[in-house]
Amino acid sequence: MGQASTAETYLKIENVWKAFGDFYALKDISLEVRRSEFVCFLGPSGCGKTTLLRAIAGLDIQTTGSVFQDGQDISALPPSERDFGIVFQSYALFPNLTVEKNIAFGLENSGIARPDIEKRVAELLELVGLPEQAKKYPAQLSGGQQQRIALARAIAMSPGLLLLDEPLSALDAKVRVHLRHEVKDLQRKLGVTTIMVTHDQEEALAMADRIVVMNHGVIEQVGSPTDVYREPVSLFVADFIGETNQLDCEAGMKGKGIRVGKQTLASAPHTHTDGQQVIAVIRPEDIIPHGDGARSTGAPEEISEPGNTVETTVDEMEFLGSFWRTRLSSPDLGTGQIVADFSVNAVRRMEIQVGGRMRIEIPSQRLKVFAATAEPEK
Amino acid sequence: MSSTDALGPNVSADSRIKPKLGSDDWIMRGYMIVLAVYLVVALALPLYAMLSKAFETSRFDLAQFEVQVSDESGAFNQPAATLKQLNDKSNFVAEGDLATSSDGRLALTNFFPDFSFRSPVKYRLRGLDDNAVYLVGSERFAGTKPAEFDSNTFRKVVIRPIQSHGLANFATYFSTPALFQSIQNSVFIALVSTVITVTLAFGFAYALCRSCMPFKGVFRIIAMAPILVPSLLPGIALVYLFGNQGFLKQFLMGESIYGPIGIVVGSVFFTFPHAMIIILIALSISDARLYEAAVSLRASKWRTFWTVTIPGARYGLISAAFVVFNLVITDFGLPKVIGGQYNMLAVDIYKQVIGQQNFQMGAVVSVVLLIPALIAYVVDRLVQRKQVALLSARSVVYQPKPSRRFDLSCLAYCALVALFIISILGICQYAALVKFWPYDLSLGLSNYDFDRMDGGGWAAYRNSIMLGLMTAVIGTVIVFTGAYMVEKTKGFTRGRASFQFLAMLPMAIPGMVLGLAYIFFFNNPANPLNFIYGTMAILVICTVTHFYTVSHLTAVTALKQIDGEFEPVAASLKQPFYRLFSRVTVPVCLPAILDIMIYLFVNAMTTVSAVVFLYSSKTTLASVAVLNMDDAGDIAPAAAMGMMIFYTNVAARLVHAVVSRYVLGKTQGWRQR
Numbered sequence A: 001m002g003q004a005s006t007a008e009t010y011l012k013i014e015n016v017w018k019a020f021g022d023f024y025a026l027k028d029i030s031l032e033v034r035r036s037e038f039v040c041f042l043g044p045s046g047c048g049k050t051t052l053l054r055a056i057a058g059l060d061i062q063t064t065g066s067v068f069q070d071g072q073d074i075s076a077l078p079p080s081e082r083d084f085g086i087v088f089q090s091y092a093l094f095p096n097l098t099v100e101k102n103i104a105f106g107l108e109n110s111g112i113a114r115p116d117i118e119k120r121v122a123e124l125l126e127l128v129g130l131p132e133q134a135k136k137y138p139a140q141l142s143g144g145q146q147q148r149i150a151l152a153r154a155i156a157m158s159p160g161l162l163l164l165d166e167p168l169s170a171l172d173a174k175v176r177v178h179l180r181h182e183v184k185d186l187q188r189k190l191g192v193t194t195i196m197v198t199h200d201q202e203e204a205l206a207m208a209d210r211i212v213v214m215n216h217g218v219i220e221q222v223g224s225p226t227d228v229y230r231e232p233v234s235l236f237v238a239d240f241i242g243e244t245n246q247l248d249c250e251a252g253m254k255g256k257g258i259r260v261g262k263q264t265l266a267s268a269p270h271t272h273t274d275g276q277q278v279i280a281v282i283r284p285e286d287i288i289p290h291g292d293g294a295r296s297t298g299a300p301e302e303i304s305e306p307g308n309t310v311e312t313t314v315d316e317m318e319f320l321g322s323f324w325r326t327r328l329s330s331p332d333l334g335t336g337q338i339v340a341d342f343s344v345n346a347v348r349r350m351e352i353q354v355g356g357r358m359r360i361e362i363p364s365q366r367l368k369v370f371a372a373t374a375e376p377e378k
Numbered sequence B: 001m002s003s004t005d006a007l008g009p010n011v012s013a014d015s016r017i018k019p020k021l022g023s024d025d026w027i028m029r030g031y032m033i034v035l036a037v038y039l040v041v042a043l044a045l046p047l048y049a050m051l052s053k054a055f056e057t058s059r060f061d062l063a064q065f066e067v068q069v070s071d072e073s074g075a076f077n078q079p080a081a082t083l084k085q086l087n088d089k090s091n092f093v094a095e096g097d098l099a100t101s102s103d104g105r106l107a108l109t110n111f112f113p114d115f116s117f118r119s120p121v122k123y124r125l126r127g128l129d130d131n132a133v134y135l136v137g138s139e140r141f142a143g144t145k146p147a148e149f150d151s152n153t154f155r156k157v158v159i160r161p162i163q164s165h166g167l168a169n170f171a172t173y174f175s176t177p178a179l180f181q182s183i184q185n186s187v188f189i190a191l192v193s194t195v196i197t198v199t200l201a202f203g204f205a206y207a208l209c210r211s212c213m214p215f216k217g218v219f220r221i222i223a224m225a226p227i228l229v230p231s232l233l234p235g236i237a238l239v240y241l242f243g244n245q246g247f248l249k250q251f252l253m254g255e256s257i258y259g260p261i262g263i264v265v266g267s268v269f270f271t272f273p274h275a276m277i278i279i280l281i282a283l284s285i286s287d288a289r290l291y292e293a294a295v296s297l298r299a300s301k302w303r304t305f306w307t308v309t310i311p312g313a314r315y316g317l318i319s320a321a322f323v324v325f326n327l328v329i330t331d332f333g334l335p336k337v338i339g340g341q342y343n344m345l346a347v348d349i350y351k352q353v354i355g356q357q358n359f360q361m362g363a364v365v366s367v368v369l370l371i372p373a374l375i376a377y378v379v380d381r382l383v384q385r386k387q388v389a390l391l392s393a394r395s396v397v398y399q400p401k402p403s404r405r406f407d408l409s410c411l412a413y414c415a416l417v418a419l420f421i422i423s424i425l426g427i428c429q430y431a432a433l434v435k436f437w438p439y440d441l442s443l444g445l446s447n448y449d450f451d452r453m454d455g456g457g458w459a460a461y462r463n464s465i466m467l468g469l470m471t472a473v474i475g476t477v478i479v480f481t482g483a484y485m486v487e488k489t490k491g492f493t494r495g496r497a498s499f500q501f502l503a504m505l506p507m508a509i510p511g512m513v514l515g516l517a518y519i520f521f522f523n524n525p526a527n528p529l530n531f532i533y534g535t536m537a538i539l540v541i542c543t544v545t546h547f548y549t550v551s552h553l554t555a556v557t558a559l560k561q562i563d564g565e566f567e568p569v570a571a572s573l574k575q576p577f578y579r580l581f582s583r584v585t586v587p588v589c590l591p592a593i594l595d596i597m598i599y600l601f602v603n604a605m606t607t608v609s610a611v612v613f614l615y616s617s618k619t620t621l622a623s624v625a626v627l628n629m630d631d632a633g634d635i636a637p638a639a640a641m642g643m644m645i646f647y648t649n650v651a652a653r654l655v656h657a658v659v660s661r662y663v664l665g666k667t668q669g670w671r672q673r
Ligand SMILES: Nc1ncnc2c1ncn2[C@@H]1O[C@H](COP(=O)(O)OP(=O)(O)OP(=O)(O)O)[C@@H](O)[C@H]1O
Pocket: A020, A025, A043, A044, A045, A046, A047, A048, A049, A050, A051, A052, A199
């Protein structure tokens, strides 16, 4: 992760609950964020991401539980006594003030001399890449530009913590992807501890050092993007992040595999007893193609786990530029289809085509098994 | 879900986080409480004083006192007797006369027919309980201590009534046909005026909204003109047109303009703009797609009108109806001027208080008047809420298509209505300039020599402008900051809800009721605020309070349109809320703030009902002067003064337009892209 040197905890959330009347929007949330880390809260709409962010900012203080920032207990402090900068989805730029006045809003009243303020504003505008826009009003800027100004305003006072609530989701797709990198670069340059709320998994995967996956007011998993992507701890996480194939099946092989249709497949180790209804999950890109042997011209691919192969028929193929999305079916796996992503190269080499038959290999370590309830209890 | 909720934390009182309030929170809550106290003092307490007055009865309790009379030598040989025993024997004071007002006094000599102040006879008086109160001259005595008086002093002894609470005053009210007839009259007039006004206003709004006729802007301005004059001005115009010397008198075919006809016509005039604007908004937000659907279904125009237009505007129509009803039933100026012998509730309050000095009965009539006003208010609020819901779901704006016949009939109709409004104003202006109606029709300015008339003269006009300016400035500050606190304070739910309630209340209170309530509250010598009675300050407070609600709603609407995240951002930048307020909130809301100012100014210039009880000889007002000059028979000067108010308001509106434009250009450059 490359953050080893600054691995000390900066923000600590302990057993936070938040009630709105009878409804708990946050249930026993505990979390630690390291100094200079970029953390994303990721989850579906209504799962409590904003609520948690607002509790951290002190805007809607939690019902019970504590928040520590830099060793200090800030649980009950009003926002004005906490140390953070914030950017909202709506930008919340003051419409009647020019860009520079917006950025200088916090600086002006804090005993900084006017020339220094001007210098700082110019520096910040430079930093967000909008040095020419100082005299304009927010309404004269594009959405992406406005969001950058909001960002500049939030970091103007060099806060210890930067909070971003879906900062990019009001922007169109291109600008969004572009800004992702800028925000991330900026964060790295400043080394400011940052929490960003998003419901866009791609955004979270691309930007975060660590992702906090939330659902129904609880944290499902905390981990690096590769962790949550490759080692989801629950069906929810597996399903929510990235594409998955889900196979309804029975647990088998004493916690080392599954039975699906007539076939037994080895899987990553799990804790379910044989015969229990489970759901096995495999990502499309983890499926390894092997030609049908008869037709492929080259030497047959080496099959590393001969027991974990399935004979399939190619039902559909869709060219998505850098790879082929293929839908496969197999009587051995029951009624459903399996989606697999194959490289352009592999498809050409193995002459995979619609209607053809092919053998696929399912790497056991990539086949994850979860209990068959959709909502894991916590 | 339930299984997880069952895991809810053991929320004991000490594990619950108690948010620490920042200095902003303290200031905002503190300020909100200050404003709430203001509203309590300016509204709730006076109303309470009035209500308790209405339910309070005073009665002389003769069983409270015992008198013993000496013989001529001063020896007390006769046994003592209570006044009740004396009265039961000879009925000196009729049973009905024992009911009195809270100021009532009853002389003891009433009970001694052979009393002479020269006689050497002495009297020994004793109260029988601690509440027995009597006065000797102006000195007050209470309790059971006996006292002895010679005859000369005894004639100055009066007893005071005891107070109790109950419905006795209402019993008196309803057993006085002359009084409760007014209920029927008021409701009748209000209903008739409502039907006529809403119908006329609907046609007008419909033409403005759905036709392609020319001069729409001009018509709109003319339709709004009645707002700029006191409600009694159309009464004066009607007197000139149809009164005893009116040149159109024969049109009434023997009916008198003084009475229901005059009140209804005048009411239609002064309520027209209120109804028109409400309906216009309702019509302009209804969805054009419904019309397109109707056209595609080949529905006839008539059918479309009844199935699309009317239902779409129903909330507007209902709201307009209740607003008009409320305005008419609570109006005082117009029936005072043109009502003749036809009694209306609002005028009854005035007559009871000013004419007969019977404050208690004034309070009773006020309570009676409060009931329909409250109902109309509640219905209007409910309907408005629905309309707002409709508004947020709205979509496509209707674009009328030209149609020669329809547009021409709309034009003709609007021209007629406009003619009505202009002629009412025109006749007032003409009458004001004519030297001696109807004998000498040459023009001159003699009627403007207000200083020669009763009513306050030009000073009244200057006072009105002063009142208008002070109300506009002070009122806007109070209203806008109050609305800001309600909208932007965090937590403190109950405090905010109470404030909101207080802010909405004034709209439900008729002006006459408010004014009378002020008398009860502020004219009480025991009230430490008694000193503002009879000053300009009480007029300003009363007027701000009277027109609080509409201003408050304007401010709230403007504030709701501001991004709710500004406060969090400012807090994160360690900026106090008042810096955000002055740098951002106020500039962004400036158009709404100016609207509130002009609203308060215009209303302060035209209002009569509340202030008619509160002005003093140093603080006479133009609108009250119109009333008083009319009352004194100086009708032409009254018309002249009324038109002065009109021109002043027109000028104020022009200034408002110019300032708005200038300010918008200067501070709101950001609005244009
Ligand atoms: N002030 C409030 N009063 C009552 N319920 C609330 C309040 N604020 C949030 N909630 C509820 O709490 C839950 C979490 O809301 P929150 O805004 O944190 O969701 P979110 O994860 O940010 O969703 P989104 O992606 O839609 O922004 C929701 O079910 C919401 O309805």
